[in-house]
Amino acid sequence: MIDNRNPGRNRIYREIKASIVSSVYRMGEKLEAPKLADRYNTSVTPVREALFRLMGEGLVRSASDGGFQVQPMTHKRLRDTYHFNRDLLLMSLPRRIRGEAGRPTPAGPAEHIMEDGERDAMASAFNVIFARSENMQIVLVGRHLNELLAATRAVEPLVLSRVEQETLEIAEHLRNEDLISLRRFIKTYHHRRLTKAAQIVAELAAQSLE
Template identity: 30%
Template structure:
């Protein structure tokens, strides 16, 4: 399936919230453990995983209020693990928390989105400059075989970071990648992304830092259009 078609469908689906249980695991509520059979840790991890996947997929509009009671009802758990999951996601900057207003999906402006792409660029250049670990056999092919271009892009940067021995750098890349994922889905509507770009980023040649900066500069310039595409405007 062409990446453009897959990414386009993902962007359309991202504007529909759907049921949380559809993302909570195979079979959703029908096959998942009842709240009474789950430990508090299991309930929190299940809530966290379901919400994180939806946030990465852009299933909630920017600024959308995440109501713990509704989420808990959808997942069949109490509100406590949902609040714990939301606080954990706030720590990863996938959710915004404010006193008296609860939890919301972040609504970045153009400058903030440009900063995020620039931050990801700096992290990727740092990873490339400290690369010491060779990718496992078949790792690059696995990246290129991802279901969508957005997924391939996320896997590309995770693989690039994995070449560095710096654990803090790997964590920072993974978190930036999660925050950028909804916009990477929108990229197919605004830019003309191709797999060749990712191949350049994974090519361990002296030209790689320049390729990383060029890749991100194109997206920084398109920040306004990406925000509008992400919001369905």
């Protein structure tokens, strides 16, 4: 929960979180509170508070020396996250198209999935689907899953083919409100990653050593 009474603390939390999600701080990397305090021009206390909040979100863990590090990805953790993401996406899809029978309804946010090349387009597409559930808990959990998988999605093109094409495909399915194709896409998308989970984890580990 954001505490509006402490905008400075919230800023530090958001900036550290954004750096983790965007892989500025890589999985397994040690996070030293004094160094982060210098980087963000603040004291150690709000940094440590932010790191403890991020521990609760699964993005940071305690290190063996009592400090902090970015949560590394394991094979089991990645497979569990893929399974959960797949199931939540399928749960979020409506059983039938809303609007006139047999006619697609406007896609709304789906039209903007590919507009910003700096953004995680697949995460944007998934957020559109989570929003279709009209259940705020699903939306919030879905957003968190996107954060957990952000670094993973960044290395997937090194292991999997057709990753960019997948983004075009899901955007098209969303525009057309093609629920059958969306369900098929979601299952295939996650199956491809589950079969390559070990290689994806290995690539993440290799990048953390660079």
